[in-house]
Every structure is written in structure tokens, then in C-alpha cells.
Amino acid sequence: MSSDTSINQSDARDERDRCSTGIDGLDNILNGGLPRGNTVLFTGSCGTGKTTLSLEFLVHGALAGENSLFISVTEATDKLLTNVIPYDFFDESMIKKGKLILVDMPIVYERLGLTDIEFSLEDVDTLVKAIGNLVDELSIKRLVIDSITSVCYRLKTEEKIREFILRIGKALSDRGCTSILISEISPNAERYSLYGVEEAIADGIVLMGNLERRGDLLRTLQVVKMRGTSHSRAKYVLDLTPAGVLLVPLLKGGGG
Amino acid sequence: MPKSPAQLAEELSELPPSSAISLRIMGESYFDAIRGVVDIFAPKKDIDTIYITSAIPSQSIIDVLKILEIDMKHIYFVDCVSHSMMTSGTRKHENVFYVESPTMLENIMLKVEYLMRKTSDRTTVVLLDSINALGIHNDNKILSEFLHIFINNLRAKDAYVIILSMDEFSTEEVLNMMNLVCDTSIQMEDSET
Numbered sequence: 001m002s003s004d005t006s007i008n009q010s011d012a013r014d015e016r017d018r019c020s021t022g023i024d025g026l027d028n029i030l031n032g033g034l035p036r037g038n039t040v041l042f043t044g045s046c047g048t049g050k051t052t053l054s055l056e057f058l059v060h061g062a063l064a065g066e067n068s069l070f071i072s073v074t075e076a077t078d079k080l081l082t083n084v085i086p087y088d089f090f091d092e093s094m095i096k097k098g099k100l101i102l103v104d105m106p107i108v109y110e111r112l113g114l115t116d117i118e119f120s121l122e123d124v125d126t127l128v129k130a131i132g133n134l135v136d137e138l139s140i141k142r143l144v145i146d147s148i149t150s151v152c153y154r155l156k157t158e159e160k161i162r163e164f165i166l167r168i169g170k171a172l173s174d175r176g177c178t179s180i181l182i183s184e185i186s187p188n189a190e191r192y193s194l195y196g197v198e199e200a201i202a203d204g205i206v207l208m209g210n211l212e213r214r215g216d217l218l219r220t221l222q223v224v225k226m227r228g229t230s231h232s233r234a235k236y237v238l239d240l241t242p243a244g245v246l247l248v249p250l251l252k253g254g255g256g
Numbered sequence: 257m258p259k260s261p262a263q264l265a266e267e268l269s270e271l272p273p274s275s276a277i278s279l280r281i282m283g284e285s286y287f288d289a290i291r292g293v294v295d296i297f298a299p300k301k302d303i304d305t306i307y308i309t310s311a312i313p314s315q316s317i318i319d320v321l322k323i324l325e326i327d328m329k330h331i332y333f334v335d336c337v338s339h340s341m342m343t344s345g346t347r348k349h350e351n352v353f354y355v356e357s358p359t360m361l362e363n364i365m366l367k368v369e370y371l372m373r374k375t376s377d378r379t380t381v382v383l384l385d386s387i388n389a390l391g392i393h394n395d396n397k398i399l400s401e402f403l404h405i406f407i408n409n410l411r412a413k414d415a416y417v418i419i420l421s422m423d424e425f426s427t428e429e430v431l432n433m434m435n436l437v438c439d440t441s442i443q444m445e446d447s448e449t
Binding site: 248 | 298356357359360361362363365366369370373374394395397398401402405409
């Protein structure tokens, strides 16, 4: 009886509206895509494919008619676009039509008058409201902040980081916006985010890494947590190709 | 037991898509077997070939195919040896995709997946040359796991899969592995016997 109930509950959860990432392998892992409205932490060290994957999530959204916003904190967006993989499915007109919008966070800071090195709680409030307004004005359905770690550098205290993540998550979820927050960690980090707060608050955690096996370096992806859906927790190997991100299971070779 | 490339192609043509074939050859019939697959079977069926080379560099295969005047428009190579021999950077061929090392079995699957997406409207034959060469670099456990996932994935995409093995280098373990994952076994007879 109890197991039937738990299966039914699982089925009900799986019926939650999905935001297809457009990346077949990831959609399979997530049983159809990210639960719509979730705020998900994509975390990993440098060179693991976080930015490329999140950008592809937005491109597929834009192609499906969903307005998609990329907020770049660390890298100028024009430089980002020149470095991005020349996707077979990329159509520059989606930028001209406003379906895919790229915003430089330093410009947002400047316009909001957030010039201090360390943000106050009022600044956090201003920033969250500004992002919420952007989402409203541009009817954004998908959003990426690359990276949340860089924003947190200016928040300093755990209290302000928690406040920011909680508020931004709520603001985006209330608007039905499915969001990816990119988190940068060191290769040997023992937790999923630099401050430890981000991972506790996010609806989902996707861990991206570089796995060294007998001298080979493999890019890996693992969904550690995702509220609102059942999902695979296995590790996958990924490749960044002009056809988009491709995923296959990591071979274990009987070694676990 | 086919003796010539034409006989091999004929035997392959009788099999439906999604077939996994263990193609056992002796060293002398190596190029006959390749010719039977890429020059007769694939064009006859009007399908693309994805040639995974882990035995010799793709450039050597391409050179031979050129001499044999085989049309390479629909032949794609996944080359797992040139990079580790540090020769991949010298002569680039637009239909060649490199995997850094024959130990990166997942990346072989990923390159094949990419190529199949590129040619999604056409049926494909995937030729793995050879299981023995992959066996030099990988232990049997990971190799079995690779073949199991790889072949089932390709079956789901209606591709033909041909796994080449050299009789003189095949251990009982390799033969058992092939029997387990393939549904048909073809032994190519040396044309001179």
C-alpha cells in the first residue's frame, strides 16, 4: 500500500510542467526537462562546460518561442558570443528579435548606482527588484546568471548571500521563470558551491566536472538534486559539439 | 562463409537494419572485408558509413581507399589512434573526427552520436575496426560494458553495427563477448584458400 502511494506520488510529481532544456541527454536524465519555475544551480570548476550548456538551454528556449535572458557577470557578452560554439541550430535573428537577450551585469550595477565593492542588504533588494523588473518587462521565461559566485563576491556575508539567493529564487519562480544559476567551485571542492548557502537553497543541483581516468580528462555531468521530478543520479560524460551538448553514460568497467 | 567483398556485401544485405554483426577475419582478408562493407554494401543500400578506426590511423585507410578509387563522400571516420600517435594535426580531412585515445570509449560513443545527428535523415552502418585493437588499451570489463551500451544505442537508431575481429588475435574471452552482444557472426574466408 505504502509503496503504491509512493509510486503515485512520484507519478504526480513527474506530471509537473517541464521546461525542456533542448539537450536530449539532459532531458532524459530529468524525465522531460527542468520542472518549470525551478531555480537550479549548475556548479563546477572551470572548463567543465557550464556556460556553454546554459547558453544552449537559452538558445533552445528562444527557438521554442520563449524569451530567454543571459546575465553575464564575469565576461563581456560580445566576447562571449564570439567564443561560443558555432551551433548548427543557432540563428542570429533570435537576438535581433529579442528572443535571446544578453545583458552585462556590470552595466546593471552601474545603472542601479551599485558602485560599492560590498553590497548592503538594501543593495540586494535593489538588485533583485531590478532583475525581477527585467523579467517582467521582457517577458522572460528562461534566465541564466553566469555566475552567481561573482555576484556573491560582493555580498561578503552568509546572511546577505542567503537573502539574495532566497529572494532571487522566489522572484523568478513567482514569475514562472526557469533559471540556471552558475556556481564556480575549485576542482577539489567538497561542496557544491563556494559559500555553501547556494546549494541549500536552490531547487536543483547539476554538478559538472573533469574526471581524470588513466591520464584521460573526461567532462562529466551529474544531477545531484532536483525538486519536483524523479531523475537519474548517475554520472554522464559530455561533449560540446556544433549539434549541442551530447551525453553518454560514464563507463564503470566493473569498478564502480 | 564469404570469400570476396561482393559475397560479404551480399550476406550483409540480407540482414535487416539494427543488426549487430561480428565480422571475423584473418589478416589477409582485412581489406577485402573493408571493401565489402564500405564500397559494396553501403553504396548498394545507399547508407552512410561511420568507420571507427582503432587499429591504424584514418589517413592510412583513406590512402588505401583512394588507391581503390572508393567514393568517400558518405564515409566518416572516428579516429582513435592518430591523436595518441601525435599525427592527427598534420593532415586534416573534413570527414575525420578524432578521439584523443582509444581508452576514451565514451568519447567514441559521443563522436558517433554527433555524426549520426549530422546525417540524421540517412541510415548508417557503423564499422568498428577492431575489437582486438581496442582490447590492447582497455580491459575486458570496460570493453564489454562499452559494446553493450554502444550496440544497443545504435540498434535503437536502426543502424547496422559491424564489429571487426581478427581471428589470430582473438582470445576466448573476446569471442564470448562478441557472441553476447552481436546477433550474427560472419566469418570471412581468406580468398586465397
